[in-house]
Amino acid sequence: SNALNCIDKGKFSPVKLTEIKNLSFSEVDKNKFPLFYLAKEAEKAGPSFVVVLIAADEIAIELLLNGTIDFKSFIKIIKISVESHKGVEINSLDDILSLYSETKHLISRSFSAKR
Numbered sequence: 001s002n003a004l005n006c007i008d009k010g011k012f013s014p015v016k017l018t019e020i021k022n023l024s025f026s027e028v029d030k031n032k033f034p035l036f037y038l039a040k041e042a043e044k045a046g047p048s049f050v051v052v053l054i055a056a057d058e059i060a061i062e063l064l065l066n067g068t069i070d071f072k073s074f075i076k077i078i079k080i081s082v083e084s085h086k087g088v089e090i091n092s093l094d095d096i097l098s099l100y101s102e103t104k105h106l107i108s109r110s111f112s113a114k115r
Contacts, residue, residue: 038079047096068111
């Protein structure tokens with residue numbers, strides 16, 4: 001939402017791809033973007049890992065934006081959440097929503113206890 005606010009306020013201009021003369025792509029640097037690779041691993045591990053990743057990301061963003069955590073902690077929360085997940089079978093939307101809520105609740109509870 002912060003990025004959208006910046007666009008609404010004119011801080012960023014739309015990118016005109018037709019005006020870009022050279023565009024190149026390279027391998028994503030694992031040290032700079034560790035969550036990119038974690039997301040790929042989560043996808044390979046199965047749907048429940050992706051649900052945990054998304055839920056952890058969302059709550060970590062909230063914690064980061066309200067000043068509760070710094071960026072290193074943001075990465076750590078997501079990484080620990082996904083790596084400690086044991087994997088569960090996803091058979092329905094209810095399974096997804098339940099795991100999503102449970103993950104967000106566990107992380108939130110962990111940080112509310114530290115305050």
